[in-house]
Amino acid sequence: MEIERKLYKNSSPEAIVERLLKAGKKVTAPVRSGNTVDFREIKTPAEVEYNVLTTVQSAKKVAFPKVDKVVEFEVLKNNVNTLEIDFDSYPEQILFGARPCDAAGFIPLHAIFNWDYADQFFLKRYEKTTIVSFACTTNDEYCFCTSVGGNPGNTEGSDIQITRTGNSEFLIEIITPKGKTLSALFEDLLVPETEKTEKEKHLAEVPKAFDFEKVYNRLSSTFESPVWEEQAIRCLGCGACAFVCPACACFDFQDEKSLKKGARLKLWDSCGFSGFTIHTSGHNPRESQGDRWRQRVMHKFSYMPHRLQVRGCTGCGRCSRACPVDMNIKEHISQIESL
Amino acid sequence: MSNLIKTAEELLQSKKVNLVIGYEKGTGNKTRPAFIRRAEDAARLVFYAGKSQNLAVYILRQEVKRAGKTAFVATVPALRSMLQLASECQIKDGELIAVFVREDLETIVLEDFKSVEEFLATADTGFNPEEQELLSRLQSMTAPERFSFWTSEFEKCIKCYACRAACPMCYCHKCTTECNQPQWIAPASHPLGVMEWHLMRAMHLTGRCVNCGECATACPVAIPLNILTYSMMESMEAEFGTKPGMKADTKYALSVYKPEDKESFIL
Numbered sequence: 001m002e003i004e005r006k007l008y009k010n011s012s013p014e015a016i017v018e019r020l021l022k023a024g025k026k027v028t029a030p031v032r033s034g035n036t037v038d039f040r041e042i043k044t045p046a047e048v049e050y051n052v053l054t055t056v057q058s059a060k061k062v063a064f065p066k067v068d069k070v071v072e073f074e075v076l077k078n079n080v081n082t083l084e085i086d087f088d089s090y091p092e093q094i095l096f097g098a099r100p101c102d103a104a105g106f107i108p109l110h111a112i113f114n115w116d117y118a119d120q121f122f123l124k125r126y127e128k129t130t131i132v133s134f135a136c137t138t139n140d141e142y143c144f145c146t147s148v149g150g151n152p153g154n155t156e157g158s159d160i161q162i163t164r165t166g167n168s169e170f171l172i173e174i175i176t177p178k179g180k181t182l183s184a185l186f187e188d189l190l191v192p193e194t195e196k197t198e199k200e201k202h203l204a205e206v207p208k209a210f211d212f213e214k215v216y217n218r219l220s221s222t223f224e225s226p227v228w229e230e231q232a233i234r235c236l237g238c239g240a241c242a243f244v245c246p247a248c249a250c251f252d253f254q255d256e257k258s259l260k261k262g263a264r265l266k267l268w269d270s271c272g273f274s275g276f277t278i279h280t281s282g283h284n285p286r287e288s289q290g291d292r293w294r295q296r297v298m299h300k301f302s303y304m305p306h307r308l309q310v311r312g313c314t315g316c317g318r319c320s321r322a323c324p325v326d327m328n329i330k331e332h333i334s335q336i337e338s339l
Numbered sequence: 340m341s342n343l344i345k346t347a348e349e350l351l352q353s354k355k356v357n358l359v360i361g362y363e364k365g366t367g368n369k370t371r372p373a374f375i376r377r378a379e380d381a382a383r384l385v386f387y388a389g390k391s392q393n394l395a396v397y398i399l400r401q402e403v404k405r406a407g408k409t410a411f412v413a414t415v416p417a418l419r420s421m422l423q424l425a426s427e428c429q430i431k432d433g434e435l436i437a438v439f440v441r442e443d444l445e446t447i448v449l450e451d452f453k454s455v456e457e458f459l460a461t462a463d464t465g466f467n468p469e470e471q472e473l474l475s476r477l478q479s480m481t482a483p484e485r486f487s488f489w490t491s492e493f494e495k496c497i498k499c500y501a502c503r504a505a506c507p508m509c510y511c512h513k514c515t516t517e518c519n520q521p522q523w524i525a526p527a528s529h530p531l532g533v534m535e536w537h538l539m540r541a542m543h544l545t546g547r548c549v550n551c552g553e554c555a556t557a558c559p560v561a562i563p564l565n566i567l568t569y570s571m572m573e574s575m576e577a578e579f580g581t582k583p584g585m586k587a588d589t590k591y592a593l594s595v596y597k598p599e600d601k602e603s604f605i606l
Binding site: 033034035036038056057066067141142229233234236237238239240242243244252254256265267268270273275288289320322324325326328331 | 365367371373374392397402497500504519525526527529532553556557560
């Protein structure tokens, strides 16, 4: 559908959030707790933190929770009874206040979870999610969305996008039919756009750090390069980068059981962990941290674009902000581009 | 500043070491660990007083071991980590040189365990007032209040294991949390799995943690994890009079028996 543009004249979007909550929807939004801001389910409009560029973690948990039950089972006398997940129990939900780089993250996630197997746990949750994003009017030194096909006002992946265009004015873009349905809840709060708002004028300027195509082409001949060991020598091998990433989709299955019953859980995993690829023989095909770092970069910038026609990175910079040893992906990719 | 660079240059030029681990300029005003192999690269080294990451975490890494003799820029907690690793038979005397940068940016080169021990005997190894304040606040709480404090902190945990990765004492080749036959710790980052993980880690670090605070600094969701090990450290000192990382041959209090050990904690 063609993007519908409306204006919302108020100093804060609180009234919109109030309508969403009143409609009984599950709303997840940025919430401050101490020094950090992260996505949490809110119960009142006042809980939303607007004064934040990016939350520590991405918003992927709304469709890809850190712990997700995929089947339950009970042990009977002579056999095992499995209890399938009731997808109707997944809530209709709204992700409010995501950044364009968060919303765009659902595109690579959707591609992975729909690739060789349609992962219903992700797909059903995603189907029931409406994404209301906030265009970025500020950025920081970690941001590089413009290098990976995005921009501070990118509407890809969003159902509705809100852009602050003045002290008491917001541009509301209704992008998809899902967004249209949701906007009915607060349509009376909106006014028509009499003259076209120059959205771009209000957006942050994110300088381009590297050329994606050039990096993609360069990666095809850098598998054996010493650059991976050089860059990753300080990498500690934790999973912080993968867990805060809007596009990282790796998971592990673990069973939790007692004598009589149990559940199989889908849990976040990371290619940065040394145990990620270890074989039962003890052999590890990705033996060094350099091998694992290469996999991370290759997967996002080479394998996913090649096999799934999507980029595996949205340029949000969360991995670099979260890294305890300042592995800065923007800088490292720029370095690879100029190899 | 030139002194640290000069020291590193001399160590590399004289072939006394093959590798110097220090800090270089990172993103914005951050510093990041730097691995210097050639004297001409030593100019990259920087040192800012105040909170600097504990580089002892790299000492046992295979890339570092492979490099041969190594020097590392060590803060007081890093020196203590070094001695603790020595007392756990992880490093040999003489294979690691520590370079301490004083407040006036002059360097002190410590070439063996004995000189590190002597240096630490006069250094300030006291507790940080902010941590002390949080700990006293927690200790003044009732047990249910304290439980609810940690429950709400642990709710944020995503089990990325940055706490473990940043800890110089978490060097086990296979961590208990990765054992799945039997599964000791629930691997999921649900409330039980998170609680089990952090309690297990605190127990395993009791009497070994040197309170560098890297677990809390590394935590992307800002859980004050160091308070757990810190509290255990206080108990160890009170019960057994041992302070980890002050001597290269400290006997681990929880694995040795002395007739004078207090037994008041046995229920």
